[in-house]
Amino acid sequence: MAEVAEGPVLAERPMRSDARRNRELVLAAAEEVFSELGVGAPVEEVGRRAGVGVGTVCRHFPTKQLLVEAVLKAMFTSLLDDAQAALERPDPGPAFREFYFTLSDFQARHRVLAEQMATAVDMQIAAPELKAALHEAMTRLVERAQDAGEVRADIGPADVAMLFSGLAHATAVTGDVQPALRRRCVAIILDGLRPAQPSELPGKPLDFAQLDRLKKRAKR
Amino acid sequence: MAEVAEGPVLAERPMRSDARRNRELVLAAAEEVFSELGVGAPVEEVGRRAGVGVGTVCRHFPTKQLLVEAVLKAMFTSLLDDAQAALERPDPGPAFREFYFTLSDFQARHRVLAEQMATAVDMQIAAPELKAALHEAMTRLVERAQDAGEVRADIGPADVAMLFSGLAHATAVTGDVQPALRRRCVAIILDGLRPAQPSELPGKPLDFAQLDRLKKRAKR
DNA sequence: CTATAATCGGAACGTCCATTCCGCTCGCGC
DNA sequence: GCGCGAGCGGAATGGACGTTCCGATTATAG
Structure with missing residues (x-):
């Protein structure tokens, strides 16, 4: 009882080898299970x-929430890679569109992601900078496409996010019944984002910061 | 035990007055609760x-599923009215688009509907003809707009349904955080459905019958 | 090889819900 | 009015799940 008030001690001794291995096994299994069955899986x-x-599962991840977040973290990381790769490309328009086709396929394969992407406002651990980076990359992806005249100017990142989180949810509830149908929808949404004779949109474009603020407020 | 094999006897005596009243109260409360809190509400x-x-609730609606369906039935009916009104209008394009703005508002107000519209493949009671009528009305709404050149020709009713069921889900999970944001998305989707320089869509347009078949098969 | 403590498995516990049951109430036909 | 059975409320039941606990196991330091 006479120890310092440090919770997560820095000088942690290394985990026992079997423990480390089990942790990885659990994480991999969780990724698989939650992707197939959604967060509802026991x-x-x-x-x-x-x-x-x-x-063993509960020792490594004291609450289910933490386990889900660990899985999400892996997925967000992979997504961030894709987004950054898209930002490297010289053709902003196609890069933007192909990124979203890829994202949609990814969401369809990983039900957790589809279910939690919109809600992940409140990752308890480990992720604020990851989420921020992802948001920034996605924002720049939009802006670059807009500067190239490939996406209409009256769009905000929040519009794109909402449209694709929606499609992801629709996919998640029924299962990816017909991948082709989903991809048709992606294409339709992307067409709606193009500059060709767009209708006037109500309201103002929102960015992620504004969107997050709204979601947080709604939570109370 | 020596009675005829009729489950729902035809010559049911009329319910006692308080029972009938309670049934209505329960139905109204369910509509309210499920709309606010979603089907997850206790x-x-x-x-x-x-x-x-x-x-009392359970006597009138022996399972929760049945209660949800009773609520959905009311909502589908109201929706069918809207769709049929839209079909009466002389301007197929605006009629089509305004119907979907209305639908989206309706879904945002009624979380059950948003959650179950895509899934309601398997209403156990009372609804097959209602659902069929709604599907037909929505299909004709699309076709009429297509004939008028207001919606691109390579769209199937299933595309529209999936896009809006997606948006509804996205709205349901976060709450209708910013109605304006949702309406922007409706407008964007509708722009994507317009004939102006559309991209080529992968696959073939699907109708509701094909979509339902796919969903049913997926369920097994 | 042994002692020790980290880790494990899975039974036990608590919580949340849908559904069932049963003693009491009260609408309705006489 | 009156009696009785349809209906009522809400406690009890049962099942699903997340989390906790503890005796058994096993990696590791010495």
Whole structure:
């Protein structure tokens, strides 16, 4: 009881080897299970697929929320890579559009992502800078396409995010019934984002910061 | 045990007056509760708002599923009215678009509808002809707008349904954070449905029958 | 090889819900 | 009015799930 008030001690001794291995197994199983079944899947199923007991799952990830976030973190990282690769490309318009086709496929393959992307306002651990980076990359992707005249000027990043989070949810509830149908929808949305004779949009374009603020306020 | 094999007897005696009244109260409360909180809301909350006990709720609607469907039925009916009114209008394009603005507002106001519209493939009772009528009306709405050159020809009813069910879900999970943002998305989707320099869509247009078949198959 | 403590498995617990049951109430036909 | 059975409220039941606990196991330091 006479120790310093540091919670996460810095000089943590390294985990026992089996513990480290199990942690990885659990994480991989969770990614698989949540992607297939969604966040609703029982924690016990994750344990089963990892070949460990529930107790082990819960020791490594004290709450389900934390486990989900660990999985999301991996996915956001992979997404950030894609977004940054798209930003490297010399052709802003196609880069923008192909990124969103890829994103949609990714969401369809990973149900968790589809379910939580819109809601991940409140990642408890580890992710604020990741989320910020992803938001920034996606914002720049839009802006670059707009500067190139490939996306209409009256669009905000929040518009794009909402449209694709919607499509992802629709996909998640029914299962990716017909990938082709989903891709048609992606194409239609992208057409709507193009500058050709757009209708007048109500309201002002929003960025992610404004969107997050709105979501947080709504939560109370 | 020696009675005829009729489940729902035809010669049902009329309900006692208080029972009939309670049934209505429960239905109204359910509509309110599920619209606000989604289908996840506890049945007990419905009872509380109706001013009756859970027992009463469950006697009138033996399972939650049945209660949800009763609520959905009311909403589908109201939606069918809107769709048919839109079909009466002389201006197919604006009629089409305004119908979908209205639909989106309606979905935003009624979370159940947003959550279940895509999934309502399997209404157990009472609704097949209602759903069929709604599908038909929505299909004709699309076709009429296409004939008038106001919606691109390579669109199927399933495309429109999926896009709007997606938007509805996105709205449901975060709450209708910013109605204006949602309406912007409606406008963007509708722009994507217009004939102005559309991109080539992958796959073939689907109608509702094909979509339903796919969903049913996926369920197994 | 042994002692020790980290880690494990999975049974037990608590919570949240839908659904069921049952003693009491009260609308309705006489 | 009166009696009785349809209906009522809400406690009890049962199942699903997240989390906790503890005796058994096993990696590791010495």
